[in-house]
């Protein structure tokens with residue numbers, strides 16, 4: 001039960017990050033690695049501000065803003081300075097490590113402004129209302145995920161959003177239709193990294209601290225959720241993709257929790273397990289095809 | 301309508317593969333002119349269209365549409381004046397999006413994209429009407445992904461998208477070359493139908509001399525970055541393929557060798 005609770009709350013929080021990864025990798029079709037930077041920027045910003053006594057909601061909003069800024073930087077590097085997408089993401093990511101230490105002051109910030117017993121966070125108002133902390137985290141994250149996905153769905157259905165989706169498809173055509181593709185790319189990266197930073201901010205408040213190295217491997221976790229969603233549900237519409245990713249993110253956490261509950265596994269094996277999950281998920285089409293062939297042979 | 305003055309462009313200047321692709325090209329299209337452009341491989345036809353469309357910028361010279369100087373205007377800005385169909389059917393449409401979404405994008409050419417919903421019901425009726433004129437049954441498939449369409453269907457859709465919001469100039473660069481002969485004929489017929497109906501100023505590059513002679517009111521031949529022939533109206537109507545071949549030989553001083561320019 002505890003395992004499931006933990007998996008669901010982390011799954012929900014990280015589904016925001018996975019949706020961000022989905023926006024850049026799948027909608028824009030640009031492998032944007034700045035995500036690794038924006039998750040810690042979001043976490044670090046929220047932690048520092050909350051620890052400094054700032055209202056946690058305001059702190060979370062600031063975290064999103066700095067995530068958007070990271071996206072802006074990647075976008076400008078890519079569109080205006082013509083640096084390949086993957087490299088502009090890496091540059092932003094690397095720079096983020098220094099910046100987040102500047103923001104936090106050290107490499108690890110606990111969220112304990114009110115003495116060691118009491119961590120104030122966006123979840124506090126729910127625990128004050130009588131919810132257990134795990135339930136408060138799940139409820140709050142669920143609401144945020146629903147609100148964020150709904151807003152995103154509406155945004156992607158506007159003329160502007162439609163132009164972003166088309167940009168990921170065919171930039172040449174989009175320009176021929178009078179749309180500035182640079183603006184669309186930058187906007188999508190800002191949105192994507194803003195969501196990732198929001199996930200980072202919630203994550204820091206969920207675990208009660210932020211540290212520089214907590215972001216390593218984020219991109220693979222995000223991809224894992226997206227790919228699990230695609231393999232299991234094969235979503236065809238934008239809104240079904242969003243729902244599938246949220247479920248995919250929770251499933252990913254459950255798989256991780258189960259794998260790590262095996263005796264000889266260590267918590268530090270997490271990233272190894274993640275890499276294996278992604279590999280398996282990526283091979284699914286191949287496995288299906290081979291499997292179908294073997295099956296067909298048997299039947300004959 | 302379209303004015304091109306003394307355009308020069310050199311690719312890879314200062315290298316052994318330096319190529320003076322356009323050599324002081326000038327032309328002027330009247331409103332409603334439908335000019336077919338022929339010429340051998342590498343004559344500069346695509347380069348001329350790309351400079352007009354803003355995917356390339358000239359080293360020298362000026363391009364203007366309806367009196368507006370667009371020589372240095374970025375591609376997406378001048379798109380408000382231009383409709384384009386590319387040779388490759390995949391380049392003109394967004395594959396993962398539906399037919400109606402593609403049309404809605406095209407219908408807003410030249411407008412800023414805001415926070416309004418990307419399509420409304422009134423438009424849908426209009427799109428169905430226009431799709432019906434293609435006679436491909438696409439009017440019943442508004443929400444189908446464009447990726448599901450055949451090359452010919454996609455090219456017909458591209459043509460519709462390029463002309464949905466009437467362009468001042470329509471640019472067609474071998475837009476039937478990637479299609480099988482029967483489909484190519486159909487798309488060319490559609491092109492004529494649309495161009496004539498809206499009296500569009502059109503520049504159409506083709507490798508098929510017969511098509512070049514049969515369509516439009518004006519014909520241009522290019523050779524090594526120059527326009528070596530520009531005929532209109534009566535004069536054009538009386539031209540034959542033999543005339544074209546002879547003119548090419550006198551102008552270039554060599555036999556017509558390019559197989560792509562031979563009759564097909």
Ligand SMILES: Nc1ncnc2c1ncn2[C@@H]1O[C@H](COP(=O)(O)OP(=O)(O)OP(=O)(O)O)[C@@H](O)[C@H]1O
Nearest residue numbers: 311312319321339340341342343344345346347348
């Ligand atoms: N981006 C480029 N870089 C270098 N050279 C180029 C570039 N684009 C075109 N060229 C060269 O410029 C010349 C004109 O090319 P262009 O594409 O305009 O010819 P075309 O008349 O359209 O020929 P085709 O019938 O083969 O399409 C060719 O020699 C071509 O190799």
Ligand SMILES: [Mg+2]
Nearest residue numbers: 345346347473
């Ligand atoms: Mg060409």
